[in-house]
Amino acid sequence: MSTTLGSVLLVLVNLLLIDLLFVAFLAVVVAILAKSKQAAFAVMRRNFVGYFSNPTGYVFLCIFVFLTSLAAFWPYEFFNQNLATLDQLNGWFPLIMLVFIPAITMSIWAEEKRQGTDELLLTLPADDFDIVIGKYMSAAAIFTASLLFSQLATFLTLAILTQGQVDTGLIFTTYLGYWFVGLVMLAIGMIASFLTGNLTVGFILGALFNAPLAFASLSGSLLPPGRLAGLLEASGISAAFDDFGRGVISTSSVIYFLMVASVALYVCMVLIGRRHWTGGKDGNTMAWHYIARVLALVVVTGGAVLVFRSWDVVRVDATEGKVSSLSAATKKMIRNLDPDRPVVIDAFISDEVPEQYARTRYQLVNLLKEFRSEASKAGREIVVNLHDNIELFSDEAQLADDRFGIVPVQRTVREKGAVQQKQLILGAALRSGLNKVTIPIMEYGIPVEYELVRSIETVSRAEKKKLGIVSTDARLMGGSVMAGMGMQQVPQHPLVDELAKQYDVEQVSLDAPLEKGQYDVLLAVQPSSLSPDQFNRLLEAIKVGIPTAVFEDPFPAARSYITATGQPKQSPGGFMGGGGPVPKGEIRQLWDLLELDVPTRPGMSAPGTPPMMNPDLVWQRYNPYPNMPMPMNDLFVFIDDQAPGSEDSLSHDSPITRNLHEILIMFAGSVSPKENATLKHTPLLKTGSLAGTIGLSDVQETMAQPDELIKRQGIGGERSIVAVAVEGSASGASEEGAAEETEEEASKSEEGGEAKDNENIKVVYVTDTDLMIPDFLMLRADPNQSDDVRFQMENVSFLLNVVDWLAGEMDFIEVRSHKPFVSSLAMVEEVKMEAAKDERAEVEAFQSEYDEIERVAEETRITKAKQYQDEINKLQRDGKNQAKAQKILQEFRNWEAIEERRKQVAQRTQEREMAKTRKQIRRRADTRVENIQNIVKATAVTLPCLPPLIVGIIVFSSRRLRERENVAKSRLR
Template sequence: MTTIEKSDSRTTAPDRPGGAGSRSFLRPFVVGAVCRRDLARYFTNVAGYVFIVLFIATSSVAAFWPEAFFANNLATLGQLNELMPYLLLLFIPAITMSIWADERRQGTEELLLTLPARDLEVVLGKYLAALGIYTAALGFLAFGLTVVLSWLGSPDLGVLLATFLGYWLMGGMLLALGMVASLLSGNVTVAFILGALFCAVPVFAELLGGLSGAEGARSIGAASVPSHFREFGRGVVPLSGVLYFVGLAAAMLYVNVALVGRRHWAGGERSAGLWGHALVRMLAVVVAVLSLQTLVARAGWRPDLSAERLNTLSAESRQLIRDIPSDRPVFIEAFFSPEVPRDYVEAKQNLEGLLKEFDALGGGKIRLNLIEADRYSEEARRAEQQYGITPRRVFTASADRQGFDEILMGVAFTRGPEQVVIPFFDRGLPVEYELTRSVRTVAGADRKKVGILDTDVGMLGSFDFRAMSQAREWQVVTELRKQYEVTSVSADSEIPADLDALLVPQPSSLTQPQVDTLVSYVESGGPTLLFMDPLPQFDRSQQMSLAPTQPKEQPGGMFGGGQPPEPKGDLTALLDLLGIEWPATDIVWNPYNPHPKFTELPPEYVFITPSSGASDAFNPREPITSGLQELIVLFGGYVRPRSGGSTDFTPLLRTNEEGGIVRFDSLTAPGFFGISIDPDRAVHLATGQDYTMAARVEGEGSASVAEGEDEGESGSDAAGVNAIVVMDLDLISDGFFQLRQAGSDEFEFDNVTFVLNCVDTLVGDESFIDLRKERRRHRTLARLEQFDRAYEAERLEQEAEAEAEADEQLEAARTRMDEKIDRIESDDELDDRTKQVMLSQVREVEQRRLTVAEANIEDAKRRKIEDSFAAKERQIRAIRGQVRLAAAVVPAVPALALGIIVAVIRARRENRGAIPSRLA
């Protein structure tokens, strides 16, 4: 009753500006006074710094000590992000346990609550004090971890900012929850335990959701702290996540105010009903906050703070999502292995992050289900049976082992009867392009029709008489089928006019009637992509018969019979129509090679890249080529505009001026199995000029009038030439698709991107061109990579020395045996019979010695190689140990130094004025 009377005296105090009776809802100076009181009590106590140092040290160890940090090779806090919610279960209760419990234990609670301050002001003051303590600890941690990451590499500061913002919001919400626990007990230890239990509910909600059904697990898991924090760890600041943490913090502060105010009504006859009423109000506030957060999540406001824009969808992807009808959503199921090798970490993070962006921006239009599936789990079995998604066997190299692992990383897109499955996301695939294209395909977008002319190349797959088997279709065809309706087109009859584009591989292999049919199609304005190669390399068994200067191959192969094939046609009419010249016997060569490790490549492997010195290597004004970085052409030709031609000739790919040409006849030589390449007899002519190896041709065309036709009639149906000519067929061979899928660090060629861009441009759909060119790069541990490269170079050098030493010893052993044999053979005093016996004995004995010596030398070489590898691993592990030690110590040094300074100052103040004899 005394407490209530004192409380009433506050409400009847005279009104004065800022006074107890002020009508203002919240008085900042009161809140500030309570906050400063608690902050001073914490930061003048050495025990507070001990907790901060322990928090920093524990977080640093969690961030940098796991082997996964080095295996992933990313300059991020990925490991700490997974553990931070659980670390806060210990640190947050350590801050909040004394906020109310200590007041009650020391008997200052009554004094505090009878001051002229409202309950809300007291609660806010104490909360801001706790938040200030946590912010200071987090500031020390952020500074230390950023320093360590900056020493190891070049971290993305935007991602770090979003990550620490997530830490701060997450801790702020848990602080309000921990304060509730401190209000319920006067014992500090009990308050700590209760605080940990209360905070564990939202932190472990994902695990609790696993006890219910699939839908319940998904709903409960979505309301957990780790689920909402993960977006911040990727560099995204979602409004829904901010509202989740801020809203729950506000709700818990409301609970604090309600519990503090219970002294006004607790203990009376009406208290039983009021307790129920208060509980309902508290639950209603929490439910309201979660409901509001769910509604806001559909707005999709989620800025990407990463400097590399790792989580930003393109305008094309956003427009595609907007165009999906709400009543027909797209279902996406993605299957991941929990752990993937180092080379696939970035691919997994890119795929998982962009899928979440599709889901967040799509709202109800896209339903995403991310599934972590172990190799033999029920989920992996369902992925294989339902979608054909199977584990891929990939190479794994780490400090502990080298070998192969089987990992899952496939995605299935479903909408009604339509289904698109990407069985495995190779690390070289442009992720957003693949996702956007698959969503658009399954969403029922109209597919353009692309035809592939049936030539001797057999791009769609044909029967191979040499191997007596059916050849597979080229991977470029498989790639085109993902986006277009691909059909085979025969040149023996009129080419359909409803094609949106026509691919013509090696038109020089067509017969004359087929060439005439192709000319008619091109003259009618049909979009055409021509691949004209003077020396195809994709199939060594038939490359010479596909060369334009060579006759067609006999039916049935080399030993086949039957009628001789019809001769190849003359392409003059086609070239005249296009207004171009193609010297079919000239092959371009160039000495520029930007890859020092592969200097053995012949100069006919031409690298197209701006770094070669050719500023217009990729035409920057054409969407097809702008933004490309490097492309390679194998034994390709060149094209130039014909003098007096009426078409517009736009170069797409150009070499620099350092190379020249080599004639087909000088590069090849006849042999038993036909003509083959002979680099030794090649004559490389240096011309000092650049060459166009691909071009776009547009205009009215300049084909001569067909014999017997009136000039006006022949041109009446012409719609203008629309063609792209590429002077290499190998540019789209399967090898480049395999390189693209593997994501080779040495070869990142844009061959596939260039060809697909050509097709998109011809069909009039350029929405995917920019997506294909994207390269999302994560910041890596550059310093450790330098150490790894240096140690690897040293190891390879030692291995080469061991190889050379072994070869030298073997050569010396063989020389000794040869010398003994020569001495016997040159001894004129021995008769032939004796020489033969002695030579036989010497050869037998020396051969046994040589065999033993070879075994010993090989064994010694193997041991040296193993020792060099072991030395490299020891050096790498030593570096990692130094990093771990520095990471555990450096971040905690500032807080530790400040704590020591406070301890010294406090000790001096306590001893000030004391009798010296008592201090002795």
């Protein structure tokens, strides 16, 4: 609690410092005005003090703070999205301003006319500019003070909800955008006030004059799609505010607000100065003259806005999580696009998106807009057609289905106390020329920027790099395996589908030698299962410099059809399972080539072949997921930067693992560089200090005995390398175990013929294949599969990084490692986690209680059955009373049938009770969460109104006391 309070205070102080700098800047501007334009400063001070000397000012201030808090936190979408942003307030803010801004501007000039002080004001030794700018700055000061009240209230609420993890930059930038919106609407509202002497009419006209800019964003839904609708949308304040709402300060947005406000102020100058020429003989001519001037300014403003939107000079992402930034690699990719081949992106997002997809939706919208802006700045063309908030059965949804095959997908969600199936659309289609890539669903576990960049590269690149997948027992490309007495079909591994999005994937049989350049990278999973000839060709491919990823597993636990490193390979032998061991590659030749030491112990061997060696397995005592539903032992090794003694467990020296944080390996082996190795070895994955190794035979013997397994593991204290990158010249590698040069090749060399050159070796060696099982791709897409477990494993990113590093695709590694952070409502999440934990504990307690009752009942049934059986056996041994024995046997069978039916009824009853109990527990858990949300809503809406009320009471109390100071007591009432 104290840590959370400290974090909240820290971010609050940070915001106050930023606000202080901003207010100091404004104070400098006012000081310059006071020095150079004393009359304007006098007008500003008079109006500002007059506004807050009136109770009406504080009433409107309370209403403003109340409405902003209500719009920010009351909508259901705020808690459903679970993001610490102001998206809901952004949508409602223009409407709130249509009420609040006229309340400020209606008395700017209308009150002067009503009270007859306008003539006095115009006779001051000041020009029209002084009057207008003084009035405007007083209104801006009033609005700024109001906005600060709202900002502090909103920020404090978000800071508490996020437990101090709120994005200060995003909130400040959003309110900076609100400030610019206010500057424009104040200037327009002043026009209304200069036209009338009635406060009510001034309020109504102020709202009407600002309405077109406020509602311009609705043009797309009111008008048919086309250039006119797009132009009207772009002219509104919502389009210019959009950058600020996403945490970006851009030149185009600032220019828009400043120029529109300047045009409105110029109109005010014309209106206040018309007394000089109305009524004269040239009055009509001057009126048309000023109308032409205003129209010219509008045209100039529109042109300037269009220019800067097409060429945004400066764009600063002020968010702490960099949610509106593109990585350097992405910007480089955009600059390298062919300017003659535009890329078209059609994104479709449904109006309702479940909580787990809210962050993905937020990032997708942000990044698409940044793609468009960056392409415009770089002189490239990326056309973004963003179809947001579409209904599932709308014309746009039908367009997504007909043209791109993007259809609603169904996901199981838990909302409002019920588990339900919900459909959503969150896909994109990318086109360039004749190439097209469709992303049917943006899974929330996959980085959005990576998906978009990879798809853009695919549609814009002429050809892909070639990836060869070596045909081994792993059967990544699919195939058949023996299962029992028949053959079983193995589907293509989903990792291949993932790689095929970026590479031209081919299966490599190694029936013939490979030449350098034939493949950009090879992927060999369990190469020890290759035949000796194929294995030697793989070694030669590595020697000639083909980058290769090797995954060699001493104990493939997840896929039993893969032959382990130290086990003989069995011949398929037909449907009867016949056939003995067949020759396989000598893995020690690969270890010698890569100068690796592998701790091994003698294993099985085939007749007439050298004895095979079983590599030891690594273990580690660390589990970051104590609530994981599946049983685990220490052979499930989490390579985690939070594990005890895990310094540099994920190497910071390699781009493959530099930005990764957690990888799960299972039943993996251990390697280490040989002494005096000439190749460069970079450990990629290492265990922590609470780890060690254990023999494969010990694991196999004690798998069903957890205590014995732990006993054989020992105390550990030995760190192991489970993945390593190997680089260097093959000529410097150890030649032990390498294939000998044939006489024909030697004779060619002696005769001056073509000889093989040793090239640089580039290999990543990983001692596990289980880290690439399809489950990890499913977890990557859907990491929140359990209510109380949030999986963070990055196995898929590691695998893709390995292939990209070998292929030289470093940009993709950088894009994949760019992880923008959006603050979530940690306090609400904590309540949900606690509720889920309590739910699980209660369910387990109920299950344990039922299991105990069932155990006692089973023991009673066994005792009763034994009594029957003993009596029947006794009668059968005596050989007498066979009729009685038959009768007792029949009774026993009837009793068994009754007990079986009773057991089935009890099971069905237990299932109904369990379902009922789960429902009640979930209802209580959801009620806890809903109560927290209701408390937050009520507090966030009511408490912010208190500070302005308190300030108002203090001001009026002090004013009242000053008025009573020199009044005789006899005159006081």
